[in-house]
Amino acid sequence: MSWSLFDALVKAALGLPAALLFTLGAASLLSRPLTERLTSALARAVFGLTALALLIAAGLSVPLEAQHHTISLGHWFVAGATSFELRLLADPLSLTFSTLCVVLIGVVAVFSDRYLHREPGYNRYFVSLCLFSLGILLVVLAGSIEVVFAGWEMVGLSSALLIAFFHERPAPVRNGLWTLAVYRTTDLGLLGAAVLIHHIAHTGNFDAFLGASWPEGPSPLSSGQASAVGALLLFATLGKGAQLPFSGWLARAMEGPTPSSAIFYGALSVHAGAFLLLRMGPVLDQAPAVAAMAVVFGLGTAIHATMVGRAQSDIKTALAYASLTQVGIILVEIGLGLRWIPLIHMLGHASVRSLQLLRSPSLLHDFQRLEVAVGGHLPRTGRYLERLLPPRVRRRLYAAALARWRLDELLLRVITPALGLLRALDRLEHRWCAWLGGRAADGSEVRRDG
Amino acid sequence: MGVVELPRRAPDYVNVRGERQSEEERAGVLAAVEHAAHLLPAQGPISIFVHHNTLHAFEGVPFEEAVVRGGQALGCEPFLSEERFHAELSRGRILSADLQAVIAEDLGATATAPVAGLTTRQALRQAMVQLVFIEPGEPELRWLLAETRVLEHLRRDLPPELRRGFLDRARSALGRDRSPAALETGIVQRLWTACLGVARKAPSEHVGASYPLRLGDLLRLAADAGPQADADRLVQPLLIRLAGAFLDQGIAYWGLAAREEGFLAAFSAVYGESRGGERWRDALAAVIAEESRRGGDAVDSVLRSLAAMGVTPDAYEPVITAELLAIRGWAGMFRQIESRPDRVPVQAPPARLMDFLAALLCAERAALAVLAREHLGFAGDLSALRGWLIPQIRPPPPPSEEARAAGLFQVAQALGIDGAALERLDREESAALLGEISSFSGVERRRIFHLAYERRQRVEALDALAQHARRPAPGIGSESSSFQAVFCIDDREESLRRHLEEISPECETIGFAGFFGVAMYYRGAEDAYPTPLCPIAIRPTHEVEEEVDADFARRAVTRARGRRLVGRLRRGFEVGTRTFARGSLLTAAFGLLAVVPLVSRVLFPRLTASLRLRGERWVQAPSRTHLALSRRPEVTPQLGAHAGYSHAEMAGIVREMLTLCGLAGRLSPLVLIVGHGSSSLNNPHGSAYECGACGGGKGGPNARAFAQMANEPAVRVLLAAEGVEIPSGTWFVGALHNTCDDAVKYFDVELVPDSHKELFARARRAIELARAYNAHERCRRFESAPLWLPPMLALAHVEARSQDLAQVRAELGHATNALAVVGRRARTRGLFCDRRAFLISYDPTRDDDGAVLSRLLAAVVPVCAGINLEYYFSHVDPAGYGSGSKLPHNLVSLLGVMNGGSSDLRTGLPWQMVELHEPVRLLMVVEARVEVAERVLAADPSLRRLVDHRWIQLAILDPDGAGLSLRVDGSFKKYVPENMVLATSPSSSAWYRGRRDHLPFAQITGGA
Secondary structure, eight states, X not given: OHHHHHHHHXXXXXXXXXXXXXXXXXXXXXXXXXXXXXXXHHHXXXXXXXXXXXXXXXXXXXXXXXXXXXXXXXXXXXXXXXXXXXXXXXXXXXXXXXXXXXXHHXXXXXXXXXXXXXXXXXXXXXXXXXXXXXXXXXXXHBSBHHHHHHHHHXXXXXXXXXHTOSTTSHHHHHHHHHHHHHHHHHHHHHHHHHHHHHXXXXXXXXXXXXXXXXXXXXXXXXXXXXXXXXXXXXXXXXXXXXXXXXXXXXXXXXTSOHHHHIIIIIISHHHHHHHHHHXXXXXXXXXXXXXXXXHHHHHHHHHHHHHHHHHOOBHHHHXXXXXXXXXXXXXXXXXTTOOHHHHHHHHHHHHHHHHHHHHGGGHHHHHHHXXXXXXXXXXXXXXXXXXXXXXXXXHXXXXXXXXGGGHHHHHHHHHHHHHHXXXXXXXXXXXXXXXXXXXXXXXXXOOOOO | OEEOOOOOSOOGGGOTTSOOOOHHHHHHHHHHHHHHHHHSOOOOOTTSOOOOOTTGGGTTSOHHHHHHHHHHHHTOOSSOOHHHHHHHHHTTSSOHHHHHHHHHHHHGGGGGOEETTTEEXXXXXHHHHHSOOOOOOHHHHHHHHHHSSTTTSOOTTSOHHHHHHHHHHHHHHHOSOSOHHHHHHHHHHHHHHHHHHHHHHSOOOOOOOOOXXXXXXXXXXXXXXXXXXXXXXXXXXXXHHHHHHHHOSSOSXXXXXTGXXXXXXXXXXXXXXXOSOOHHHHHHHHHHHHHHHHOOOHHHHHHHHHHHTTOOGGGHHHHHHHHHHTTHHHHHHHHHHHHOGGGSSSOOOOOOHHHHHHHHHHHHHHHHHHHHXXXXXXXXXXXXXXHHHGGGSOOOOOOOHHHHHHHHHHHHHHHTOOHHHHHTOOHHHHHHHHHHHHXXXXXXXXXXXXXXXXXXXXXXXXXXXXXXXXXXXXXXXXXXXXXXXXXXXXXXXXHHHHHHHHHOTTEEEEEOOTTTTOOEEEEOTTOSSOEEESOTTOOOOEEEEEEEOGGGHHHHHHHHHHHHHHHHHHHHHHHHTTXXXXXXXXXXXXXXXXXXXHXXXXXXXXHHHHHHHHHHGGGSOOSOEEEEOBOOTTOOOSSSSEESBOHHHHHHHHXXXXXXXXXXXXXXXXXXXXXXXXXXXXXXXXXXXXXGGGTSBOSHHHHHHHHHHHHOHHHHHHHHHTTOOOOTTOEEXXXXXXXXXXXXXXXXXGGSOHHHHHHHHHHHHHHHHHHHHHHHHHHTTOTTSOTTOOHHHHHHHHHHHHTOTTOSOSOOTTTTOOEEEEXXXXXXXXXXXXXXXXXXXXXXXXOTTSHHHHHHHHHHHHHHHHHHHHHHHHHHSTTTTSOOOSXXXXXXXXXXXXXXXXXXXXXXXXXXXXXXXXXXXXEEEEEOOHHHHHHHHHHOHHHHHHHHTTSSEEEEEOTTSSOEEEXXXXXXXEOOOSOOOOOEESSHHHHHTTOOSOOOOEEEOOOO
16 A cells, blocks of 8 residues: 555656646647746646655655665566566665755746746746756656666756757857757767666666665676676766766856756756766676776866866856866765765755855845955955965966866867768768669758758 | 965066057057947946946937947847837827827928829828838748738738728729739739839949958858857957956956956966967967067057058057957946946956957957968968958849839838839839838838837826826825925835825925935945945045944944854855865755755745844844944044035035925925835846935935934034024934835934924824835736735735845836926826836926026936936847846856856846836926026036937926926927826726736826
């Protein structure tokens, strides 16, 4: 009885945002977008109920001792030994994190309702927010790698759409596209990992490669298998978590409305990668080299972000890099084999940072109040650096920080030749197709934009 | 804020012994930058937002011309769009009669001149604005002709009688046997052929090609690579990031080094080294190295860059202007800080516009050279690039015959002209007809629309004032009031004053600039440092401090200590969470606690705010304070020349105020002086909602200081000697009205003498009720406040708004301002002005020579016109003149806002603030005789310029009657009212209740 209630609650937590997404999206597609008032009421009800469902589920999980409870949503298909099961997993990790997710999303939905009042893209914004909340809940509650992948893509797509929210100006669109490109590239890691896992275990279910229960596992994979899977997962994490060398997109992502920046880049989206690695902890245990790589990338990112962030003079970019610093440290913690500390760190950091981002337009007000409290101009920060470092070094570091280590330029230098190669392959394919179809290469109608 | 210190030697870059360019050329650049600087936005740091005319630089030319020229220079719209005006026309906000009157006035004697023997100029223009007139581009036109049925049907919006006329004529010509549909197609096709014929006969006007001034724009136009060849995309992010760091007032943890040497030095230091980055950055490093080798100052560098880009001295001014305008927000901020370093919130860096320009040009040189080489294969010297690019740009083709006929085709239908009539036209007539149509261009049509739009509003306002003056509302004219309340002239106080007088007919309200003549640097008991509280044009000479009463001094000290502790903790937490080690400890250990404020502040803003206030009471300075207002020669003020005022100075201030607003000699027993301010969260533009007369601060201290001055017995003695008597039975009380949450706070209440306590309590009760009704009236404009809210809940609603982190419209500010009335309150008392009027008290019966009026107008006209015009421009082009939507705004350097992480500084007002505004020029109605008004205008050239260049509309109201005259073409012409009926309503709330939109004027009869 209790288990069935529990299952129903978890399913409802996914079903409600999905239903809202469908309602808002379908209404827009039929050119009959819901009114602001109705959207707002629905969003409040849906996110309120979702939060309630997960809170009750989390409460029930204690007496039920839900250490590793799987919920099946059915099979996508089964073919021989290979099956694609849509499966959720309720355990302390997924329940705590998903509860925080819906609380934060709910708060941001209420905030956005007032913040975006009378904005022409109001409806579009809420569609993206629903897509995101469904995606992040799928990632967190997933019990198989396919479900993770589905959620992962929804998070990425909604993120890019909201960065480009003000699509009448070129900069947001450009930055949204940049972010999408980084996401899509690194998503190959997750896709590759999924394929590999299927190849090894003939199923994507977590038990098959993560062991019986989180966090101990242990993973049944061999060390070699675990290293390959782990490396691919780490690659996926680097993109979504804005780790080196992909960090540049996070600062570019501050183009959307403030609440979306808060929920995506202060709180949830930026932690999705760290969450995935945390979930895959047992795999990392089997692959010390990958764990060491996670430490290296995390530490590098944290150092990069803390330096760059200190030189930024606009509040949203400064907060973006502050966020990144902590995500880097969380990655280090995961790489070191810790489990509960990174979880608590993630929860705490997501809460603090989203509040700070939501308050960022009030900065002037807060600053003046602080001056009143302190009774003068605020003291200078960062003076200890002057004692520690010689001026020449400081100048170099500052210039590098202001230029954000030129990471994006570096990426472009890698990408440009890669794009050239891809374009050449594309041309080749067109010619090949044309030859097969018996047409001249230049007269081809199937030519797409390169 | 931390500054990385560098050795204090002059950087190589500013080696003044280097190559000096000729003095003549240097002077050319200096003059060009000076010229360009006038066009830059004049908005200073956002913490002190002062409304000003966005096109201030163009005040020397008439408004209608200025908006067009300014719009061209800045790439902005001059008027609302035609589409928007058509919507106003169809909903009756503009009437056909308005269009007719405006066109007739505009054309003057030529209105009835025939055009090609078919119609008159007036009729032609009328037709072009009455029906939707489109000027499609060539591709759109081709699509319309091929894919729609414009060549089969007469236009659908044709009035039925015109349509019938067409059909009847065709029927009589072609016979009755055709079906109506075939008939119609026949008419239309013949008409189209005839229009094409006319276009063929008339010679095509030759349009010369013009090329952009900036080399970067030219490159973008020429390069097929499109956005890839955009130098701005390379240069601007680089420059913006450094400019933000250079001007930063405390956001960055780690400050820019060696700011004292200026922006150009910082630019060379930071970008002078390049290690195998992108090619253009290497090129930039090379340019910087070369510049540093050649020495000289910023002007020399600018000259070298201009030469390198092939700019000849005669083009310095336009090119420099175009370059600076392309990044005008930041350039303007450099200029503002350079000219008014005292307005910078923390510490002014040595910002110089010339440095900024030199850095900009260096970067562009490098970027352009690389882009031209990479995308166009241009290998030559950069100075030859312009000449090389121009031949590659194809000039736009001349308009096709179809395009030239399209306008005529629409007009002919609207005027009922048949194809046959057009076929008879000869060459000259054809040219005249097409010429007449093309001379009434889109901008011209919008100008006519705009004039009509303003005319409707003006006619309604003037008619209402005339009717109200002719038949005043009952209850007006009772000479003695038991208390008077002086408010700021602000349009937002109009409703509060009206409600107060409705609730308490024994009260008279007065309007005076909200600093009440007290220009001072003020430091409150909690303030860290003094701030100026006076109009921005004045630099105060006096400093006033608020002191805690002696009995509470010890408590003040402990609370200040507590406050400091709390402040340091909060600051420590905020900064700490952004760092590496402290950040991880803080976020991991205490992070989850942030969920509590996050949820409570967003879901229950009002409750959270009241809890917070209750908590903060423990560390607040004690409320028992007084102003140290009297002169203290022994104290050296932090700012200004004197600490406190002498009695003579106080008497001067009180006398001036009482004289200007006509209160002298008719004071009531109790006079409230009510300043105003506004408090809201999540609002970088918060200062724009504060009192403009207090330089974007709260006017409470000024009101308090004025009351204290006027209550001072020694001051009263001095005043009596000058003939301005304050009766001994009169008491002044200062107060502060918060226009956002409608709270009213009184000062020095404990000093009110026993004799006045009862009266004060009565006045206070009236204001309590009035502020609830004020909130009620404001709420009708907020969609998120239901229309059924009773006044008390409306008050709760506005309180919640002011404390809401998510609220981007805490209040609507001056949106909807349209009118200013200078005159006795009796002229406007009981008139519902819908919070659209600045009300300035003035008594013309005691000012025969206009001396008082002259001083009054000199002070209030620039303020009101500044507000009105800033709202005009920010509404007409929200993205160009305004700062666009607030939603992506990002506070940078504590000085301004950007869109997202890297954009030009966005100046002007955000859309959320101006959304409801009707962009009309301020209609100023002054109660004065014609001779007095003429004299005042003659004596004040800047006022005359504003009026006669039509930046404001001026009308005068006869002090002895109800006659109005309107200023037209430099003289006053008698105004004849159009509508002799003024609506009446028993009370304001009965008039506005249940309605959201702008409301017409009404007389409040007070019968309810």
